[in-house]
Amino acid sequence: ANKQSKLSAFFTMK
């Protein structure tokens, strides 16, 4: 099954 990833896995918090 596919798991929904979160944006924080790709982008850093400013």
Next chain:
Amino acid sequence: MLELRLVQGSLLKKVLESIKELVTDANFDCSSTGFSLQAMDSSHVALVALLLRSEGFEHYRCDRNMSMGMNLNNMAKMLKCAGNDDIITIKADDGGDTVTFMFESPTQDKISDFEMKLMDIDSEHLGIPEAEYHAIVKMPSSEFARICRDLSSIGDTVVISVTKEGVKFSTKGDIGSANIVCRQNTSVDKPEEATVIDMNEPVSLTFALRYMNSFTKATPLSNTVSISLSNELPVVVEYKIAEMGYVRFYLAPKIEE
């Protein structure tokens, strides 16, 4: 002091309609560059980035950088009261806790102002690095909206695959499966009807259709949409706003466990 006069007020109405489903509260940032917003949905899976450049406003005064927290549903309620041909002016005082939307009819015979309370919002700005995408698909925005709507009646997720053959949108559900292939098609009469595929490497990614359908609320803003894809990166779905800027939606992919 902030005063932004937008002759084509309907643009702001359309912008709000396109993002209010995804995001409840957001900070609008105002600087000499323009009027912008970056906000994530509550589950931190999707992000909207809006830019309306200062040059696109008939009058743009922003004495110092300001961040105004607004409830987007309430803002949309107020903007709905503006006529489609109205000129909209956004006004706020430095350090004030309200924003005023002024609507002027084209013939200047009706002038309304709506004052809305601002709110404090903890903003979580993400740094989005410039990326080279493996593939960029530009297509009519209405076609993209149609595909997302059609596929969501079959399944919950869409696999978007770009090869040199074209771009394929696939889904599977309890009742069956569906594949829609769009080939590059640049020989149409109008450039906005073309599908243009700019591919460096084949790419295939899976996304939740619920979010894609929400992004297509921006369809009235632009005749075309561009979809930028890289393996292992969030997709960028961009609607350009004529001569003013853009609304970009980022969506994190579904990844195999």
